[in-house]
Amino acid sequence: MSRSIPVGVGILVIVVVLAGISLPVAMAGAVGGSQQAPAGNEHASTAHAVEEYDSQDFDSTTFEITVHENGSATWTFRHEQRLEDDDDETNFEAFAEEFEAEETGLYERFTEQAEALTDTRAEATDREMEATAFNRSATTEYRPGAIGVIEMSFVWEGFAEHQEDRLVVGDVFQNLYLSDDQSLVIEPGGDLVFTAAEPAGEYAGTTMENASSMTWSGEREFVDGYPSAVLRDADDVGSGDTAGTTGWSTGNALFSWPVLVGATVVVLGAAIALVWYREQDGTSSAETAPTEASEPIGPQPASEDADSTDSEAETDAPSEALTEDELLTDEDRVIRLIRENGGRMKQVNIVEETGWSKSKVSMLLSEMEREGSISKLRVGRENIISLEGYEPEAAKSPFDE
Structure with missing residues (x-):
């Protein structure tokens, strides 16, 4: 039997045709050829x-x-x-x-x-x-x-x-x-x-x-x-x-300026949205809360306007919850999705569940990994994304000198 180790074109085809030397097998040591068994x-x-x-x-x-x-x-x-x-x-x-x-x-x-x-x-x-x-x-x-x-x-x-x-x-x-x-x-x-x-x-x-x-x-x-x-x-x-x-x-x-600028825009956008939401919520509360001067003295008969106000408040409640959900950052959505799937997901499944592009998910997960909110483990050709405490068992560490 005489086969060469299949390492693609080779991990180290960094010297291909110099002084007649070619490394098509990445110095992995297989150039073909076999040894003859000695007699006996x-x-x-x-x-x-x-x-x-x-x-x-x-x-x-x-x-x-x-x-x-x-x-x-x-x-x-x-x-x-x-x-x-x-x-x-x-x-x-x-x-x-x-x-x-x-x-x-x-x-x-x-x-x-x-x-x-x-x-x-x-x-x-x-x-x-x-x-x-x-x-x-x-x-x-x-x-x-x-x-x-x-x-x-x-x-x-x-x-x-x-x-x-x-x-x-x-x-x-x-x-x-x-x-x-x-x-x-x-x-x-x-x-x-x-x-x-x-x-x-x-x-x-x-x-x-x-x-x-x-x-x-x-x-x-x-x-x-x-x-x-x-x-x-x-x-x-x-x-x-x-x-x-x-x-x-x-x-x-x-320098990875596009990544830094993108991350900064996302963070600032989320902060501005949160401040705006809180200000709007505070303004709405201030407008609807009665003051001491305007409070009626003694019992008052129920009015149609009061019933109408109560009805409108009930109608607005679900709308407020939807607005809060929409203000979730992409990171929060990914963390919630992984948590709903038992704390661990394949990267390809995150792409399918969110409907985002592969490149967006890849960049987002890399940023989240740098921040320490998730971890990535390469298994074969797939990435396994895990929350803290849900990481799969790691394989043996690389060669230690």
Whole structure:
């Protein structure tokens, strides 16, 4: 069997035709080719397992990038494969033992392509780069089913660009494509924090600034230089530095002014509407309330005007309730809708229930997530939107260096 790992056009087709080097499989290590089993039955099963996983079609691949304060980054390629039965587990255990003991074809291709990648991007960015500290592991995890996990990593020296008091990630990416079974994760190392990202990814945390990671999932294609992120030392981020709005030099500005202006208009509009409503309510009460001077003395006969007034008041009551409902903000409507559906909904169902466009719902939910009123969890190709206390059980955290 000889198959190459299907990673779309490749997570790192950032170097495609330079010095005769092509990375159509994203340095995921599968360029095809298999190993021949050595003679002797005692080694046949091990050789077969190595061959199988050297050319395996993995269920999912995650590219984890931990950015360090000196501008280097630890890159980890994490492949996961479901192990359906005992035979699968036995084969994977045989592969894991061989993979960690010797340099298999899968690992050799990974190291060669990592070195080629840093060399060509160093030339393109005019920055010194080097691939060092290679490592590998293969383990079985249970969630509760058995999952075979293969991880290969290296340290990319000179990965991020230094710009004054910040690190800028993005100029090494070229023609970046993620297939539907791939994800790219950037994590701040040490005391670094995110201050901007473009395009905005899904982050783990209540705000971008305290997020432990930023994730972009496929299927997705990026233009050269993206995705990009700005990271700074947490001690250097003052009160005037709002996460998500700090940009850098022209051509890579990450200010999201349309979002900020839109959010400001929504908030101001809601505040003005609320003040107007209260003023109208107060004026109406003042006009209809009798004063001491005008109150009649002694018993008075019932009049037709009084009956008419009571009738009008009863008629106006429902109208007042409708007006209050109409003054609900979009955020309030979404929260009420999720609460009515048990505290958790799919994003696509929110679009259907509200009748709003996909783009409006997406922008609104992103803003609500930044404010901490809801949380989003990517499950397959869908987003699960949850209120606090109703979040689904999270999967294992990304690779921890």
